Amino acid sequence: MSKIDNILAILWMLNSGEKITAKQISEKLEMNIRTVYRYIDTLSTSGVPIISDTGHNGGYTLLNNFIEAPLFFDFEEQTSLFHAAVFAEEAGYYGGEALNRAISKLSKYSNQEQEAKINQHFNSLEVIRRFNSLSIAGFLNELELSVADGYSVKIHYDKSGEQQLKFRLVDPYRIIYWNNKWYVIGFCHLRNEIRSFRVDRIESLMPTENKFEQPENFSASDFFKKNLLPTIEDKEEITPLIINGGYRALEDICQHWFLGHYLQERSSDQAIFLLEKGILHTYIPYLLLPYGKSIQVIEPISLKKRLVEVLSDLINFHQK
Amino acid sequence: MSKIDNILAILWMLNSGEKITAKQISEKLEMNIRTVYRYIDTLSTSGVPIISDTGHNGGYTLLNNFIEAPLFFDFEEQTSLFHAAVFAEEAGYYGGEALNRAISKLSKYSNQEQEAKINQHFNSLEVIRRFNSLSIAGFLNELELSVADGYSVKIHYDKSGEQQLKFRLVDPYRIIYWNNKWYVIGFCHLRNEIRSFRVDRIESLMPTENKFEQPENFSASDFFKKNLLPTIEDKEEITPLIINGGYRALEDICQHWFLGHYLQERSSDQAIFLLEKGILHTYIPYLLLPYGKSIQVIEPISLKKRLVEVLSDLINFHQK
DNA sequence: AACTTCCCTGACGGTAGCTGTCAGGGAAGT
């Protein structure tokens, strides 16, 4: 960060109205504390009415909150904000309206030279959208409000694609975006436990006036990863899955959205995953099929057999 | 007078709204005119939208907007910018440093009331990262510069995972982000045509001093979609692929990263795609395998046969 | 077309200024 940026940052901090110590400033801005003293001195000398208190409960305040410190971004910063907006759009971010307003404001505050430079660099990158389900931004907006303000929602969730008329009351804790899909995680009163719901499978959603308490230090990330696939009911023993293959195929499989979580070890032609036996025989065969002959299961033998079973089954099915 | 003092003094002079010349500034602040030019450049580079006119009646002014209404974002706009940064990070965006700087400025700029609100809404959403290959930000940064400034790069590209010692000179037109992968599209001098390269498969990359002309109105998106898979050499006739299945499976397959492009028509239990025959028999079988028995090929019959062939082949392979 | 007023930039040599470290001092609160 340049000196100007840091000086302005100090002004913004002081302008917040709260007393702040030199140590806090030095930590926030990652500068040496001696430099903080110097900058404060510089600002004071320049006429900024800074009040400094020594001793306990000491720190700096402004005489009044009237300093107008301008906000500006250099072309790299602006370009990156514009690009970030593009990634958010690609993901189907629900706050697109506010984001467009922000971007629009930003784009009005450059002169022609700056604008040309920003465009040049902005156009270096193109983000191509993938296919998404029908717009779920409406539901996401509702959910966001409910999460932020702590209100339960009543949803009609349809997991299997078949009509069901049961509503659920859900305390939404967090919205999740993962692997090109939107989820809401929350406490489901119907099931009396924390559940995740794919937003594109919500048929209807109604806000309620039921207030709930958000749990402290809830990590949606942890919960989510633990519940990636339908839970196998009984605790089963962990077993290694050993796969041989070419460099590229292994690279792909080690970064697989599901299998990647269970990677234990790999070399240039072998990867070892640790999985529960139940998962191994129910889901893994289908996950491996698209790799064709570019990978080979070395262990467990039972999975090789299971694979052949699945394949035979499919042959019968497709010969009908 | 310290530099900061003079820089801020210039900023206030410009903020008066009147046009002012470099000479006037140098006299008022008793500085050399070369230094004035430097300070103006510093401010401009930092993002202050200064308008400069040469010749008679020349001088500096600030963009009108900036005078009347300094840049200000409300909490929704700020939250959305913060979220956008999170999506960019998830994608492995190369401009993360500049983006962090921008976000850092924004977060320091908001007052405490705004900050609490922003945090509340910011924490409503969690973006979970998928697995990515080793950091390619270095290459992406180099590529971005080469794209923006129009310089060729020399790359060593490794598509098959085997060692090859042939370099290519490439005129990079655009960086592409699609389906969680980064590509560069450009004119390949080795192949004498436009090609796309997956950035994580670039083994080495060197900037050159060879300047090239960016083509006008180049849509990387169009090119990219047309070259999604290895090109089938001869023009083959288009044929329909008819698939039956349950609602959910069909929903998934119609949004498939590849097949989605060829969707012609669908109903609640059937989808029709139009594809070239060659693609149909070489790639489609593998793309359909993960769907197991949840979908069924209705037409063409030749594909059903091909599917059975592929499955038999795989059985032999996995029984070794 | 020539001239003048303006913004602009690169290169150079010299040195001013900036930074972090170290040492020391005083005010305020427990």
Next chain:
DNA sequence: ACTTCCCTGACAGCTACCGTCAGGGAAGTT
């Protein structure tokens, strides 16, 4: 007495800044 706070001077290293010089182009006037 101790701790937490603001504060300052001095130093070495080195980076960035400054004024000077030279040159270029845009815009307006005569």
